[in-house]
Amino acid sequence: MAEVIEIYDHRLRALVRPDASLQKLANGAVHSEGPVYFHEDDSIVWSDAHGNRLLRWSASDGVKVLRDPSDYQSGNYRDLEGRLVACSSGKRAIMRREHDGEWRVLVDRYQGKRLNSPNDLVVKGDGTIWFTDPPYGLTEPNQGYGGEQEQDGCFVYRFDPATGEIDAVVTDRMRPNGLTFSPDERLLYVSDTSAFNIPHGDHDIRVYEVVNGRHVTNSRVFAVIEPGQPDGIRVDEHGNIFTSSEDSVQVYSPDGIRLGKILVPEISANLTFGGPGRDRLFITAGKSLYAIDLNTRGVQ
Ligand code: MG
Numbered sequence: 001m002a003e004v005i006e007i008y009d010h011r012l013r014a015l016v017r018p019d020a021s022l023q024k025l026a027n028g029a030v031h032s033e034g035p036v037y038f039h040e041d042d043s044i045v046w047s048d049a050h051g052n053r054l055l056r057w058s059a060s061d062g063v064k065v066l067r068d069p070s071d072y073q074s075g076n077y078r079d080l081e082g083r084l085v086a087c088s089s090g091k092r093a094i095m096r097r098e099h100d101g102e103w104r105v106l107v108d109r110y111q112g113k114r115l116n117s118p119n120d121l122v123v124k125g126d127g128t129i130w131f132t133d134p135p136y137g138l139t140e141p142n143q144g145y146g147g148e149q150e151q152d153g154c155f156v157y158r159f160d161p162a163t164g165e166i167d168a169v170v171t172d173r174m175r176p177n178g179l180t181f182s183p184d185e186r187l188l189y190v191s192d193t194s195a196f197n198i199p200h201g202d203h204d205i206r207v208y209e210v211v212n213g214r215h216v217t218n219s220r221v222f223a224v225i226e227p228g229q230p231d232g233i234r235v236d237e238h239g240n241i242f243t244s245s246e247d248s249v250q251v252y253s254p255d256g257i258r259l260g261k262i263l264v265p266e267i268s269a270n271l272t273f274g275g276p277g278r279d280r281l282f283i284t285a286g287k288s289l290y291a292i293d294l295n296t297r298g299v300q
Contacts, residue, residue: 004263004292012251012259015240015296022264025282025289026063029055030142032284033232034120036076036084037274044274045084046284047073050142052090057289067103072137072144075120075232075270079161080127087118089137089144094118094129094159107159110166113150115157117143120178120232120270125185126213129159130169132176132190139197156190158214169216174202178232178270182239182254183299186210189222189241191230203229205243205252222256232270232284236296242281244268249283262292273298 004022007013025044030051035044043058045066054067067073071090079085084097085106092115093108106129108115117137122130134154137144156170156179170176174194181188188208194201204224208216223230228246235241239254248261249268266286274282278297283290 006248006261006263007259008261009253009257009259011253011257015236015251015259015294016262017293017295020262020292020294022262022290022292025291026055026057027288028063029053029284029287029289031269032287032289033074033269034076034086035270035272035274035282035284035289036078037272037282038078039274039276040082042274042276044272044282044289045076046270046282046289047076047086049074049089049269054086072117074143075118075131077121077123077129079123079129085121085123085129087121087131089117089119092117092137092144092147094121094131096161106161107164107166110151110155110157110168114147116149116151116154119176122179122181124181124213127160127162128214129161130156130179130181130188131159132156132179134175134177134193136175156188167214169214170208170219172219173206174198178230178243180233180235180241181210182235183237185213188216189233189235191225191233191243193229193231196229205230205233205241223252223258225250228267231268234271234273234281235299236273236294237299238296240296242271244271244283244285249281264290 029048033049035046054070075087155168178191192202195203207222268285
């Protein structure tokens, strides 16, 4: 365990296995992001975000290409019907793969202006899609098709696919990137990666109280993440926060104490819980996909 896990707080021991090992499942991507788990066939779908492809891994089939090009798809999730929903950095939209396999744009505008380049998303228990909208598809040559920013800022939006209603719910972040709800959905965590290319930018996670299931209030810093930036974040059944960083996936207790690290040999970007027991953490890092079995389950 010593090579894989760094423990700073005894509470981490209950979450990791004594014989924990990090498995490399796949490589060959340009830049791996946005893993999402399919329990039906024990597979992972993830984005080769800079390679402009959508990939799938399973133990029996290995790696397969699902979309090429993928319009710089980044974050992936599943809706209440199990359909794949995704952030398209290239199309500047939230997309959904319908039951017949066709990809459909769900939303690409707010107040009549184009979105920046949606990066990551979660589906709330009421079916609404909450997503971040940093400008990386406009500013970074290998993350989108470029273009002008039309929005006044980089927000977190709440989109209701049932009604088409879209609201900017978080407006105090420079470069909102990853997000997750607490298990009871009363808290929303949003990471900011503005330190990536803005001097004195943020590399932290803020937490917000969710009001009436549709607004947020009382923003405060939950944790400052070092080294690197917190890109993707996920929560386990106990409310512990798992965040990517430059050297590891870091684990924080609900009260914001860093419990320890799962060391990853490439820079981790995103993560998701999966496996038949939802106790396997899949990590997209650099060119690769990794997994580690834990003693805690995701709520996703
Ligand atoms: Mg991201």
